[in-house]
Amino acid sequence: xxxxxxxxxxxxxxxxxxxxxxxxxxxxxxxxxxxxxxxxxxxxxxxxxxxxxxxxxxxxxxxxxxxxxxxxxxxxxxxxxxxxxxxxxxxxxxxxxxxxxxxxxxxxxxxxxxxxxxxxxxxxxxxxxxxxxxxxxxxxxxxxxxxxxxxxxxxxxxxxxxxxxxxxxxxxxxxxxxxxxxxxxxxxxxxxxxxxxxxxxxxxxxxxxxxxxxxxxxxxxxxxxxxxxxxxxxxxxxxxxxxxxxxxxxxxxxxxxxxxxxxxxxxxxxxxxxxxxxxxxxxxxxxxxxxxxxxxxxxxxxxxxxxxxxxxxx
Amino acid sequence: xxxxxxxxxxxxxxxxxxxxxxxxxxxxxxxxxxxxxxxxxxxxxxxxxxxxxxxxxxxxxxxxxxxxxxxxxxxxxxxxxxxxxxxxxxxxxxxxxxxxxxxxxxxxxxxxxxxxxxxxxxxxxxxxxxxxxxxxxxxxxxxxxxxxxxxxxxxxxxxxxxxxxxxxxxxxxxxxxxxxxxxxxxxxxxxxxxxxxxxxxxxxxxxxxxxxxxxxxxxxxxxxxxxxxxxxxxxxxxxxxxxxxxxxxxxxxxxxxxxxxxxxxxxxxxxxxxxxxxxxxxxxxxxxxxxxxxxxxxxxxxxxxxxx
Numbered sequence: 247x248x249x250x251x252x253x254x255x256x257x258x259x260x261x262x263x264x265x266x267x268x269x270x271x272x273x274x275x276x277x278x279x280x281x282x283x284x285x286x287x288x289x290x291x292x293x294x295x296x297x298x299x300x301x302x303x304x305x306x307x308x309x310x311x312x313x314x315x316x317x318x319x320x321x322x323x324x325x326x327x328x329x330x331x332x333x334x335x336x337x338x339x340x341x342x343x344x345x346x347x348x349x350x351x352x353x354x355x356x357x358x359x360x361x362x363x364x365x366x367x368x369x370x371x372x373x374x375x376x377x378x379x380x381x382x383x384x385x386x387x388x389x390x391x392x393x394x395x396x397x398x399x400x401x402x403x404x405x406x407x408x409x410x411x412x413x414x415x416x417x418x419x420x421x422x423x424x425x426x427x428x429x430x431x432x433x434x435x436x437x438x439x440x441x442x443x444x445x446x447x448x449x450x451x452x453x454x455x456x457x458x459x460x461x462x463x464x465x466x467x468x469x470x471x472x473x474x475x476x477x478x479x480x481x482x483x484x485x486x487x488x489x490x491x492x493x494x495x496x497x498x499x500x501x502x503x504x505x506x507x508x509x510x511x512x513x514x515x516x517x518x519x520x521x522x523x524x525x526x527x528x529x530x531x532x533x534x535x536x537x538x539x540x541x542x543x544x545x546x547x548x549x550x551x552x553x554x555x556x557x558x559x560x
Numbered sequence: 561x562x563x564x565x566x567x568x569x570x571x572x573x574x575x576x577x578x579x580x581x582x583x584x585x586x587x588x589x590x591x592x593x594x595x596x597x598x599x600x601x602x603x604x605x606x607x608x609x610x611x612x613x614x615x616x617x618x619x620x621x622x623x624x625x626x627x628x629x630x631x632x633x634x635x636x637x638x639x640x641x642x643x644x645x646x647x648x649x650x651x652x653x654x655x656x657x658x659x660x661x662x663x664x665x666x667x668x669x670x671x672x673x674x675x676x677x678x679x680x681x682x683x684x685x686x687x688x689x690x691x692x693x694x695x696x697x698x699x700x701x702x703x704x705x706x707x708x709x710x711x712x713x714x715x716x717x718x719x720x721x722x723x724x725x726x727x728x729x730x731x732x733x734x735x736x737x738x739x740x741x742x743x744x745x746x747x748x749x750x751x752x753x754x755x756x757x758x759x760x761x762x763x764x765x766x767x768x769x770x771x772x773x774x775x776x777x778x779x780x781x782x783x784x785x786x787x788x789x790x791x792x793x794x795x796x797x798x799x800x801x802x803x804x805x806x807x808x809x810x811x812x813x814x815x816x817x818x819x820x821x822x823x824x825x826x827x828x829x830x831x832x833x834x835x836x837x838x839x840x841x842x843x844x845x846x847x848x849x850x851x852x853x854x855x856x857x858x859x860x861x862x863x864x865x866x867x868x
Contacts, residue, residue: 302659349852353859356598360810364852367803371845486803490666497663527678533670540664541653 339466
């Protein structure tokens with residue numbers, strides 16, 4: 247099998263596996279997996295910028311929240327039809343990422359981290375400032391009408407799972423195709439050595455801008471999907487916490503690998519889920535696990551798998 | 561209160577914030593400058609300083625002044641030791657790789673926070689200040705009989721808050737003397753300029769790193785010990801100082817210690833002043849965007865050197 251065929255088999259295999267799991271797993275884990283898949287789309291969006299282009303942003307919660315609020319507010323305030331509201335959610339992510347990217351890309355390295363962090367913080371504070379409309383930290387519940395898309399009731403456990411799977415499959419196969427495309431390879435070139443990419447004639451500023459906008463929009467789509475599938479929009483999703491999560495997921499799962507984000511989310515989710523089952527101090531265990539992974543699997547889980555044999559892992 | 565006295569009050573409160581911020585950010589700045597790593601657990605070392613100060617002050621049970629002095633001496637040492645050990649155990653083993661250090665220090669953050677929650681509990685606890693006199697401040701106004709001094713109601717500061725400002729100034733001067741006048745300072749500066757070259761000249765770089773990491777955490781702890789009498793110790797108190805210190809270090813210019821102090825004063829003061837006159841949330845939005853814009857148009861910070 248060629249590497250391309252192997253990678254195709256892997257990604258389709260993962261989607262099929264997730265579909266099979268729906269019938270095998272108990273209801274509790276099916277519910278968990280639906281949430282994991284949506285968060286994994288967010289992580290995939292983050293990975294596009296961090297893992298493939300090499301830009302460390304600490305402000306992705308802004309994009310996630312832009313999607314969530316773009317969707318939620320339009321339903322909440324104007325009763326927009328669900329499909330249109332979803333598009334609006336994605337669009338608001340696109341616009342926000344467009345503006346943030348334009349400004350933040352004037353900086354690099356740590357300054358880029360801080361600028362994105364600042365913009366996200368400003369976004370979070372704006373949500374709090376307009377508390378009477380946005381309901382601030384408390385958040386609001388999305389109406390039932392807002393959670394019905396093309397006649398499908400997305401608050402239903404099974405429908406929700408399939409919707410999340412469709413979204414994840416699109417994001418997963420999409421990035422797998424993207425990183426093998428000319429654009430994807432150019433982005434990796436920027437990550438590996440920006441000066442060299444520039445010397446080879448690539449407009450690296452433009453490439454980085456595309457990466458920010460793509461990554462921000464995908465994160466926003468994940469945010470909108472989270473709102474529609476779980477029926478809740480809240481300021482918590484715009485906090486620094488939610489900017490750090492995708493970084494952790496991606497680093498744990500394996501930055502710059504297509505399946506890393508999904509693995510990272512599953513790992514973190516179940517680490518906290520399982521350890522909170524027998525101790526209150528689950529964050530302690532999460533901390534220890536982070537340290538251990540950091541010491542013994544520096545490339546993340548998928549990165550470690552790639553290093554130990556599966557060299558073709560995209 | 562009129563505008564003038566109000567502004568004076570805001571400036572004084574801002575100066576206290578700025579003093580604490582300067583200490584905390586200086587710790588982060590030294591670590592960043594010398595070791596080139598982002599220490600996400602810095603805020604937790606700050607919190608540990610406050611919590612250990614509370615333990616020392618309450619277990620001594622003597623006069624508040626004795627407890628406070630003991631805490632001021634011992635808590636930073638304890639925190640510094642914890643930081644130095646974690647540097648040896650963790651950071652040195654991942655070769656100070658920038659991204660892995662972020663994950664490792666996030667892990668450290670969770671561990672320290674949770675350990676504090678389990679031992680210290682979720683309550684906020686105060687440490688009694690060693691002295692606390694209310695000092696009323698006069699204001700000058702043009703009255704019927706020419707210039708006259710009067711004491712507006714509410715315009716006052718406590719002696720302890722003045723002490724915070726003084727103590728921070730003393731510690732920062734001490735750091736400056738250490739950096740410029742001592743052998744350890746020379747070693748730190750050499751490591752900062754060129755790690756490999758320093759190693760070639762016989763500088764024990766790994767030991768220096770442990771000391772530097774301890775020193776950075778210790779500075780945060782000093783700031784925290786100074787702040788507990790006015791702001792209680794709580795296991796989540798490290799969050800805001802971490803973000804603010806980050807901003808200060810970057811705005812001041814990476815690796816520039818004077819820049820860090822200037823930025824701390826600037827940001828601490830503005831934070832104090834704007835929040836008195838505007839709604840705190842709006843003030844924060846404006847301040848946050850302003851900081852972002854400074855970086856967008858001057859990515860190297862105020863005092864940093866532009867990269868080639």
